[in-house]
Amino acid sequence: MRPRTVKLSLLATLSFLFCGLPAFAQSSPPATTTQIAQLQSQIANAQMSADNAWMLISAALVLLMTGPGLALFYGGLVRRKNVLSIMMQSFAMMCIITVVWAFFGYSLAFSSGTPFIGGLQHAFLRGVGLQPNPSYGATIPAQSYMIYQLMFAIITPAVITGAFAERMKFHSMALFLTLWSIFVYSPLAHMVWGKGGFLSASLGGAFPCLDFAGGTVVEIASGISALVCALYLGKRIGYPKEPMTPHSLVLSFTGACLLWVGWLGFNAGSAFSAGPLATSAFVNTQFAAASAAILWAACEWIHRGKPSALGAVSGAVAGLVAITPAAGFVQPMPALLIGTVAGITCYFMVVKVKFWFGYDDSLDAFGVHGIGGTIGALLTGVFASSAINPIFKSASGATLPSGVIEGNWHQLINQFVGVAIAWGISIVGTLIILKVVDLTIGLRVTPEHEDEGLDITQHGEEGYDFAS
Amino acid sequence: MQKIEAIIQPSKLDAVKQALLDAGIEGMTILEARGHGRQKGHTEFYRGREYTVDLLPKIKIETVVADEILDKAVEAILAAARTGKIGDGKIFISKIDEAIRIRNDERGPTAI
Numbered sequence: 001m002r003p004r005t006v007k008l009s010l011l012a013t014l015s016f017l018f019c020g021l022p023a024f025a026q027s028s029p030p031a032t033t034t035q036i037a038q039l040q041s042q043i044a045n046a047q048m049s050a051d052n053a054w055m056l057i058s059a060a061l062v063l064l065m066t067g068p069g070l071a072l073f074y075g076g077l078v079r080r081k082n083v084l085s086i087m088m089q090s091f092a093m094m095c096i097i098t099v100v101w102a103f104f105g106y107s108l109a110f111s112s113g114t115p116f117i118g119g120l121q122h123a124f125l126r127g128v129g130l131q132p133n134p135s136y137g138a139t140i141p142a143q144s145y146m147i148y149q150l151m152f153a154i155i156t157p158a159v160i161t162g163a164f165a166e167r168m169k170f171h172s173m174a175l176f177l178t179l180w181s182i183f184v185y186s187p188l189a190h191m192v193w194g195k196g197g198f199l200s201a202s203l204g205g206a207f208p209c210l211d212f213a214g215g216t217v218v219e220i221a222s223g224i225s226a227l228v229c230a231l232y233l234g235k236r237i238g239y240p241k242e243p244m245t246p247h248s249l250v251l252s253f254t255g256a257c258l259l260w261v262g263w264l265g266f267n268a269g270s271a272f273s274a275g276p277l278a279t280s281a282f283v284n285t286q287f288a289a290a291s292a293a294i295l296w297a298a299c300e301w302i303h304r305g306k307p308s309a310l311g312a313v314s315g316a317v318a319g320l321v322a323i324t325p326a327a328g329f330v331q332p333m334p335a336l337l338i339g340t341v342a343g344i345t346c347y348f349m350v351v352k353v354k355f356w357f358g359y360d361d362s363l364d365a366f367g368v369h370g371i372g373g374t375i376g377a378l379l380t381g382v383f384a385s386s387a388i389n390p391i392f393k394s395a396s397g398a399t400l401p402s403g404v405i406e407g408n409w410h411q412l413i414n415q416f417v418g419v420a421i422a423w424g425i426s427i428v429g430t431l432i433i434l435k436v437v438d439l440t441i442g443l444r445v446t447p448e449h450e451d452e453g454l455d456i457t458q459h460g461e462e463g464y465d466f467a468s
Numbered sequence: 469m470q471k472i473e474a475i476i477q478p479s480k481l482d483a484v485k486q487a488l489l490d491a492g493i494e495g496m497t498i499l500e501a502r503g504h505g506r507q508k509g510h511t512e513f514y515r516g517r518e519y520t521v522d523l524l525p526k527i528k529i530e531t532v533v534a535d536e537i538l539d540k541a542v543e544a545i546l547a548a549a550r551t552g553k554i555g556d557g558k559i560f561i562s563k564i565d566e567a568i569r570i571r572n573d574e575r576g577p578t579a580i
Contacts, residue, residue, distance in 0.1 A: 243519050245512065304513050314515065351516030364515060 044139075048132070051139045054274035055148055061265025062151035066158050067091050069262050072255025073317075074162050077363050080247040081453025082166045083463035086363075089161040089173055093154050096174060097181055101150045108186035109149065110136060115198035115206065117187040135195045135203060137272035148269060149189070156218045157181055162363030163226035164233050169445050170458040176437045184225065184429035188422060189217050199418045201391055209418030210384050210391070210402070210411065212281065213270035215325025215377040216422040223321075223370020224426035227361060232434045233443055235360035237450050249310055256313035260289055263320045267327035280388050281327035285320065288339030292319025295343030303351070311347075314368065318346035321372030326380040329391070329402060334383035341379065342372045374419055381415030384408075469564040469577055470538045474529045475501065475557040476549040481527045487548035488531065491540045495580065496531040505558065526557065532564050534577045 071090040075083045097105065107122035122128055130141040137145040157177040164173070191197040192211050199209040199216070211217060236244065246252060268282035296315025297307035322342030323335055330338070350367035361367060384403030386392070392400040392408075401408040437443060444450070449457035456462060476484055481498065488496060502523040509522030533541050542559060550556055569579040 240517070244517075245519055246514055300513075306513075308513060310514060355516065 048139050051273045052141060052144055054278065055140050055144045055269060055272065058265035058269025059148040059151050061262045062155065065259050065262035065266060066155045067094055069255050069258035070155065070158050072251045073259060074165065074363050076248040076251030076255065077246045078165050079244060080464060081455055083247060083455065084461060085454035085458055086161060086165050088459060090158040092174055093158040093177060096178055097154045097157065098150060100178055100181055101153050105153055105181060105186050106146050106149065108182065109189040110194050112195055115196055116191055118190045118194055139273060152214055152218055153181060153185055156185055156222045159222035159365050159369055160226045160229060162365035163229040163361050165362040166454060167233060167236050167444050167450050169442065172437055172441055172443050175441065176433055179433045180225065180430065183433060184221060184425055188221055188425055191421065192217050199421065207414045207417040209414050210329055210380045211325045211377065211418065212328040213267045213324045215373045215380065216418050219321045219324055219369045219373025220377065220419060220422040221426050223366050223373055224423050225430040226365035227370055228427055228430040229434065230359050230361040230366065236362065237447055239360045253309055253313055256317055260316055260320060267324060271328055277328050277389060283332050284323055284327045284330060284335035287332055287335040288319040288323030289316045291336045291339035292316060292343035295340050296347045299344060299347045315343045318342045318368050318372045321369050322376035325376045326383065329380055329384040329389050331385050331388060338376060338379050342375050345375055346372050377419050378415050381412040384411065469532055469567055469580060470535060471530065471532045471562045471564050472541055473560040474545050475526050476529065477556060478525055478527050480549045483548040484529060484545055487544035488541060491544040492537055493531055493533055493541055496529055499528040501526045501528040506554065532567060532580045
């Protein structure tokens with residue numbers, strides 16, 4: 001991306017100069033070095049404005065995914081007595097993680113440090129100004145990069161709330177996810193996207209793992225941690241004997257559609273420019289969501305005789321999850337295929353495997369995000385195309401093959417390493433943090449409170465007042 | 469005086485209400501109810517979990533009528549609410565000892 005940016009600006013400068021040549025020949029003195037420098041800076045400013053416009057819109061789109069998107073999606077899936085509690089958990093992440101990010105989170109993820117975690121140079125956003133940081137979005141202000149990454153840091157823990165829905169104390173949830181963001185999310189983001197990170201593909205990682213928009217950092221991390229939470233906290237009282245039907249699929253449907261729209265900013269914004277790579281990610285995102293939705297609904301149709309609305313939107317989310325790491329690396333047809341595989345596999349995980357093992361992953365954060373993210377991360381290594389994104393270069397600057405389809409079998413190993421590390425840090429980190437919170441302030445509400453509902457017992461209010 | 473309790477399909481509410489008004493019944497109480505008789509419920513699936521829903525939404529109409537228009541009222545409900553399929557509902561009739569209008573303490577059939 002960066003070399004292309006430089007080439008583009010040079011090209012633009014040259015063509016501008018050549019157009020002006022006849023005029024110079026007749027009356028004006030030849031272009032001076034200062035004039036060229038001035039033009040170059042004007043072109044750079046114009047490009048920054050264009051890229052920054054897209055990045056700010058994308059950042060807003062990613063925030064839209066958490067609240068209202070995820071809040072509505074999850075809110076509709078729980079029972080009526082818990083609707084506010086699950087929405088409030090997403091909203092709490094929007095507020096708490098923003099502050100954590102400003103204090104330490106961003107620095108731990110994106111300051112230079114060890115290959116496994118960043119340092120504290122950028123703590124309290126020191127040195128994160130309006131000039132671009134050449135390593136992170138060379139054509140956008142460093143604060144744009146920081147705020148865009150913040151939206152990712154918000155939605156990742158918010159996804160986990162689906163696993164312990166309807167049974168965790170509010171303050172325990174807040175403490176757990178704050179610690180999780182600092183000790184699991186930031187290190188993993190540093191490894192994959194940080195300069196010198198262990199898994200970084202473009203900034204000198206030992207195992208360059210391709211992850212365009214967070215298949216490992218966001219999806220595997222949240223999905224696997226969700227499974228650990230579901231296992232550690234145990235089932236909801238009455239699960240699976242008592243009926244626990246979604247209280248409003250209208251909310252869930254609306255939320256899922258907002259997630260889809262927001263995801264276009266999540267993936268296409270991860271190009272960190274408004275150029276052709278953003279288009280590629282945008283197109284792939286749309287294709288994978290559609291094919292996964294069709295496949296999930298088709299599986300239901302064959303299996304149960306009817307295609308359900310919840311199934312179709314769940315499939316779309318699975319497709320969006322799976323295309324996340326691949327969005328800026330693959331061609332459109334492989335994107336359709338990735339969505340197809342994700343639609344079928346996540347359906348099988350959510351509808352069959354969950355019941356075989358009996359864990360209460362209440363809103364299927366593991367089945368959709370953990371599994372979809374893993375599928376996406378591995379298939380990225382298969383279908384990555386250097387024509388879309390020439391990310392690997394030889395010492396002489398020639399483009400090297402990206403994925404297995406271009407003959408780079410080694411990339412699949414790198415993807416496996418990335419997936420294994422993401423699973424590992426999620427399992428170990430989440431277990432330790434859960435244990436710490438459990439031993440200090442406890443995790444679950446009392447059985448009486450669980451029965452009464454978290455809206456009343458944790459927040460003192462009800463989602464719906466039918467009497468007024 | 470007689471009390472008519474009619475449990476009907478929700479979709480038949482407007483037709484039954486109109487038929488009762490046409491039969492000269494001036495007051496009624498409508499309740500949203502859930503229940504089942506011999507009718508079986510249906511199955512719902514949410515992400516692979518199967519739920520049997522056997523309590524189906526119904527409408528319960530309560531009205532108290534004078535003895536002489538009871539038959540007419542029952543005929544009206546039967547005609548308006550019947551589809552001929554299982555799940556059309558039931559009518560229960562019971563005797564009422566007294567009716568009192570709260571506004572002016574009026575008693576007996578004129579109070580209904």
